Every structure is written in C-alpha cells, then in structure tokens.
Amino acid sequence: MKEWFIKLSISKKLTLIAGLLGVLALFIENTSNKNVIDVNAKEMALSTIRNRDRIDPVILADWLIKENSDFTLVDLRSEKEFSEYNIPTSVNIPIENVLASDLMRNQKILLYGNDDVTSAQAWFILRSSNYKAIYILKGGMNGWKKEILFPTLAVNATSEFEKIKQISLHFGGTPQLASAEQSTTSAAIVKPNLPSLPKLTVPAGGKAVKKKKEGC
Amino acid sequence: MTSLTGIFSKKESAAEEKIFTPKPYSNPYVVGVGLGLVLLAAFLIMGRGLGASGAVSTLVAVGVEKVAPDHAAQNNFYKEYLGDGTTNPLKDWLLFEVIGVVAGGFLSGTLAHRIKRTTEKGPNVSIRTRLIYAFVGGTIMGIGDRIARGCTSGLALTGGSLLSLGGWAFMFAVFGGGYAVAYFVRRQWL
Amino acid sequence: MMPYFKFDYFGFDFSLVIAFVIGIGFGFALERGGFGNARILAAQFYFYNMRVLKVMFTAIVTAMLGLFYFSWIGWLDLSLVYIGDTYILPQIIGGLLLGMGFVIGGYCPGTSVVSASTGRTDGMIYLLGIFFGVFVFGEMFPLLEGFYNSTNMGRVTLPEFLGLSHGMIVFLVVAMALGAFAAAEWGEKVLAKKNGRGVE
Numbered sequence: 001m002k003e004w005f006i007k008l009s010i011s012k013k014l015t016l017i018a019g020l021l022g023v024l025a026l027f028i029e030n031t032s033n034k035n036v037i038d039v040n041a042k043e044m045a046l047s048t049i050r051n052r053d054r055i056d057p058v059i060l061a062d063w064l065i066k067e068n069s070d071f072t073l074v075d076l077r078s079e080k081e082f083s084e085y086n087i088p089t090s091v092n093i094p095i096e097n098v099l100a101s102d103l104m105r106n107q108k109i110l111l112y113g114n115d116d117v118t119s120a121q122a123w124f125i126l127r128s129s130n131y132k133a134i135y136i137l138k139g140g141m142n143g144w145k146k147e148i149l150f151p152t153l154a155v156n157a158t159s160e161f162e163k164i165k166q167i168s169l170h171f172g173g174t175p176q177l178a179s180a181e182q183s184t185t186s187a188a189i190v191k192p193n194l195p196s197l198p199k200l201t202v203p204a205g206g207k208a209v210k211k212k213k214e215g216c
Numbered sequence: 217m218t219s220l221t222g223i224f225s226k227k228e229s230a231a232e233e234k235i236f237t238p239k240p241y242s243n244p245y246v247v248g249v250g251l252g253l254v255l256l257a258a259f260l261i262m263g264r265g266l267g268a269s270g271a272v273s274t275l276v277a278v279g280v281e282k283v284a285p286d287h288a289a290q291n292n293f294y295k296e297y298l299g300d301g302t303t304n305p306l307k308d309w310l311l312f313e314v315i316g317v318v319a320g321g322f323l324s325g326t327l328a329h330r331i332k333r334t335t336e337k338g339p340n341v342s343i344r345t346r347l348i349y350a351f352v353g354g355t356i357m358g359i360g361d362r363i364a365r366g367c368t369s370g371l372a373l374t375g376g377s378l379l380s381l382g383g384w385a386f387m388f389a390v391f392g393g394g395y396a397v398a399y400f401v402r403r404q405w406l
Numbered sequence: 407m408m409p410y411f412k413f414d415y416f417g418f419d420f421s422l423v424i425a426f427v428i429g430i431g432f433g434f435a436l437e438r439g440g441f442g443n444a445r446i447l448a449a450q451f452y453f454y455n456m457r458v459l460k461v462m463f464t465a466i467v468t469a470m471l472g473l474f475y476f477s478w479i480g481w482l483d484l485s486l487v488y489i490g491d492t493y494i495l496p497q498i499i500g501g502l503l504l505g506m507g508f509v510i511g512g513y514c515p516g517t518s519v520v521s522a523s524t525g526r527t528d529g530m531i532y533l534l535g536i537f538f539g540v541f542v543f544g545e546m547f548p549l550l551e552g553f554y555n556s557t558n559m560g561r562v563t564l565p566e567f568l569g570l571s572h573g574m575i576v577f578l579v580v581a582m583a584l585g586a587f588a589a590a591e592w593g594e595k596v597l598a599k600k601n602g603r604g605v606e
Contacts, residue, residue, distance in 0.1 A: 106486060251465035263488060328437075336528055357539060393508075
C-alpha cells in the first residue's frame with residue numbers, strides 16, 4: 001500500500017490527500033461547537049489565586065479619568081437598570097446575552113453587575129469559553145456607588161480625602177462627610193440617605209476605537 | 217590576437233548558455249500548495265490574508281496628501297488610507313508585504329535564471345501597442361479593484377479560502393469578465 | 407492560541423516585519439508559478455494554459471483546509487480571522503472590470519509587482535497603470551461613494567448563505583476544484599493536439 005502511494009505522481013498524491021480531507025470535513029461539519037465546552041478545572045482554580053482579575057473601583061475610576069481605552073467595560077444588568085445609571089463608557093450586555101454578543105476572545109473585558117455574583121457568573125461563562133482576559137469590578141455597581149459616587153469620608157482623614165473627593169465629583173457623585181458620632185454608634189443601623197444618582201452626560205458604550213483596516 | 221578573443225568569446229557564450237537558459241516553471245499544483253501555505257501562515261500568524269492593491273492605494277493617498285493636503289483631507293477615500301494622524305500611514309501592513317513580494321519575486325527569478333529586461337507579448341503585436349494595452353489594462357484594473365475592495369490576492373484568494381460570499385462572487389466575475397473580453401484582444405496574445 | 411497577532415504575542419511594529427517575510431513567500435510562489443509572465447497569465451483566457459486556475463484553486467483549497475482543520479483541533483480561533491464585508495454589487499461589477507483589465511493588460515496587481523521585479527517592462531507599465539487607475543478612482547470618489555457603499559450584506563460566508571455546514575461547503579469546494587482540474591487537464595491536452603503548441 002505504501003509503495004503504491006509513493007509511486008503516484010505528485011498531482012495524484014495531492015488529489016488523494018485533498019479528497020480525503022474534503023470527505024473528512026463533510027463528517028466533521030462544524031469546527032467550533034460553541035455550546036459544549038472543555039474546562040480545565042484546575043487551571044481555572046489556580047487562576048483565581050493571585051486575585052489579579054479583580055479590579056477596585058478606584059482603579060477603574062483612574063482608568064476612566066485617564067481615558068484609557070484598551071479595555072471594554074461591560075454592564076451585565078438589565079436594560080432598564082442600565083438606562084437609569086451606568087458607569088461612563090460601559091456597554092450594556094445583559095448576562096444572558098453575553099455569549100451571543102460581539103465580544104471577541106482577545107479583548108480585555110471588565111465586568112460588573114449590581115454586586116459580585118452576576119459578574120462572577122459571567123466570568124466563569126466567558127473564561128470557560130476561552131476568553132482570555134476577563135476582569136471583575138470588585139463590588140459591582142454597589143461598590144462603585146459606595147467608593148466613587150458617594151464615598152463616606154472621615155473628617156480627620158489625610159490627603160486621600162481630597163483625592164477621593166475630586167474623583168467623586170468628576171463622576172458627578174456627592175461625597176459625604178462622616179460625622180464623629182456615626183463611627184461610635186453601633187447599635188442603630190442607619191440607612192444612608194443616598195443623594196440622587198448623577199445625570200449621565202457621557203454617552204454610554206459606543207467605542208470610537210479606530211479599527212485598522214485589514215482588507216486588501 | 218584573434219585566438220585570444222576567440223578564447224574569450226567561447227567562454228562567454230558558454231557562460232551565456234549557462235546563465236540565460238531559464239528553468240521551466242514548476243508544477244502548478246505544487247506552486248498552488250506553496251501559495252496556499254503562505255496564505256495560511258498569514259491567517260495563523262496575523263489573523264488576516266494577503267493583498268496588493270491596498271498598498272497602491274496607500275501610496276496614492278500619501279502622494280496626494282503631500283501635493284494637496286486639503287483636498288486629501290476632504291476626500292473620504294484618501295482619508296481611509298491616511299488614518300487619523302497618530303501613525304505614519306506608510307507603516308502599513310500591506311505596503312511592507314508588497315515590498316516583500318518584490319524581493320521574493322526577484323529572488324525566485326534570480327534562482328531560476330528568469331530575470332530579463334524584456335516585454336512579454338504575443339508574436340503579432342508591437343512592443344508599443346503592448347505597452348499601451350498594459351497601461352490601459354492597469355488603469356481599468358486599478359479602478360476595478362477599488363470598487364470591489366480588493367484584487368485577486370486579497371479578495372479571491374483570501375476571501376475564497378475564508379468562504380466569503382463576496383470573495384466567491386468576485387472570483388466568478390473576474391473569470392467572467394476576462395473570458396468575455398478575451399476574444400476582442402486576442403491579437404495581443406495569440 | 408492562533409492567530410498570534412490577535413492574542414498579543416507581538417506588537418504592531420514586529421507585524422510589519424512579518425508582513426515583509428510573508429510577502430517574500432508570496433512573491434516567490436507567484437514567480438515560481440510563472441505568474442510574472444503576462445503571456446502565461448493571459449493564456450488562461452484562451453484555454454491553452456490553465457495554470458492560473460490550477461494555482462489559484464489549489465491555493466484556495468489548501469488554505470481553506472488549513473483553516474478548517476486548525477480550527478477543528480482548537481489551535482485557531484476562526485472568529486478572530488478578518489473577513490471583509492460582502493458588498494455584493496460593487497464586488498461583482500469590480501470583478502468584471504478586473505477581469506477585463508486582466509486580459510487587456512495581462513496582469514493583476516500582485517503579479518504585476520512580481521513581473522516588474524523580474525525585469526519585465528510591461529509589468530512596470532501595468533503597475534503605473536494601476537496607480538493611475540486608483541488615482542482616477544480617488545478623484546472620482548465623491549461621485550462613486552454611494553455605489554461603493556451600496557448592498558452591504560455584512561460578513562457573509564458561504565455556509566451561512568447556503569445554510570449548509572462548514573464541512574459540507576469544504577467538501578463541495580474540494581470536489582469542484584478537483585473537477586475543474588480534471589477538466590483543465592483534459593482541455594489542455596485536446597487544445598495542444600489541435601494547435602500543436604502550448605505556452606511554457
């Protein structure tokens with residue numbers, strides 16, 4: 001059998017190989033079955049150890065102020081919640097649509113929901129579908145509100161005070177001063193009277209990233 | 217004296233025979249596989265295919281911009297190739313690729329002794345006519361490949377292997393257009 | 407994971423070096439195939455030398471099979487390979503023009519570069535023609551812009567368009583190519599007997 005193959009002319013050899021591969025393709029049908037996945041559980045577990053994929057709201061705020069555009073900010077909540085308020089430059093992709101979306105596997109993606117749970121779920125879904133760079137905003141929208149929009153600042157804090165106040169005002173938030181008494185009272189659970197959420201002036205999503213032409 | 221020149225001329229003609237006998241072209245299927253592998257390499261490494269006409273467009277756009285920058289800035293076609301000013305438009309992937317094509321073609325031609333300052337044409341037409349046809353053909357091609365957004369390397373080969381609908385439709389159109397007109401210019405070739 | 411560039415294995419500047427190297431391979435292959443010679447290219451349209459068909463389709467089949475199988479074994483993320491949008495009407499019209507330019511001038515952009523690099527004057531003149539043609543197009547662009555951007559079907563592949571699986575289309579393309587090769591070989595033999603010559 002082998003000698004017969006070797007004796008064939010080059011053209012016939014190529015024809016045979018092409019034919020076989022073609023017929024095989026017919027049976028394979030589709031190369032990427034997007035719904036069934038292979039998860040390397042150990043790898044996933046190990047990747048959580050260094051905590052490098054959790055981003056503090058303060059760091060995100062810093063990126064946004066510096067107009068860092070090498071990542072995509074994704075709001076996993078419903079459309080309604082998104083239109084009430086969303087972090088500037090974020091794109092609304094409700095968690096149930098996250099796999100069917102336009103997100104590409106080589107993008108840096110930062111996820112947030114209302115809290116940590118939704119973003120952790122989306123983190124798992126995307127990571128197990130081979131998305132390479134997925135990050136979670138620590139605390140989600142609640143964390144954003146608490147640390148950036150309405151930070152509670154102790155009166156006798158240091159220069160951090162001014163910096164955090166500036167960041168908060170940049171995003172249209174309202175920093176609140178904690179009075180000395182609040183830190184001592186423990187029994188009464190005071191429900192903070194949150195001022196209204198800032199009006200959105202920055203249009204959400206809509207990346208103006210210039211895609212380099214890759215055509216002919 | 218004559219014997220001396222006789223020796224030299226004999227040597228020369230022997231050398232000429234050695235140098236100027238071009239090797240025959242390789243098996244087209246083998247060449248095709250080679251070309252396909254180069255294309256595949258581009259896909260696997262860069263995530264894009266080959267091209268040629270894009271490089272010409274870049275050069276034309278840069279040229280127009282040097283001569284008449286306002287005109288270029290207002291024209292949507294040139295604007296595409298000039299970018300937004302942050303990078304030098306000449307740092308274009310296709311442009312570097314085409315420079316490589318020049319080098320590769322020359323290399324292959326040299327190895328096969330096929331470098332020759334000549335004009336390829338059929339036996340029944342003059343060099344002048346041939347060159348006029350070449351220029352006209354090139355012009356039509358230049359307009360055509362911009363309308364189609366690609367040429368045979370970019371659209372047909374790349375788009376074809378990616379099974380793009382536009383690529384395949386284009387390929388059939390190219391063969392169609394060629395065969396349709398072939399009869400009328402046969403004097404140039406046959 | 408491939409494509410390497412899309413996963414940041416290297417940066418844009420190095421990709422230009424890659425472009426140059428790939429270009430060398432491209433030019434080398436074209437010249438090897440005889441595509442630096444207008445007479446061979448034009449011969450395709452008179453049926454007596456079908457190299458253009460053979461090389462083109464072999465290349466397409468090779469790359470297509472490569473894409474399919476590399477994706478199947480999970481090394482290549484096919485969704486990250488760039489496929490241009492299909493603008494069906496301009497691409498057909500452009501293709502027809504291209505075919506005309508091909509048989510009138512004897513080259514296409516890539517092959518004219520190879521031809522010029524191996525010393526052919528007609529290749530160089532043809533290349534100048536392309537520059538001129540692109541310039542004419544650029545100047546006429548405001549008039550053509552509407553047509554240029556018309557009938558955009560987005561990114562459409564044959565499997566999507568025909569509703570068949572990727573593998574089925576691969577099979578059909580291979581079958582079509584092999585059939586075309588057989589026809590070409592037979593055609594060349596018949597015509598060679600008739601005319602008593604071929605172009606080599």
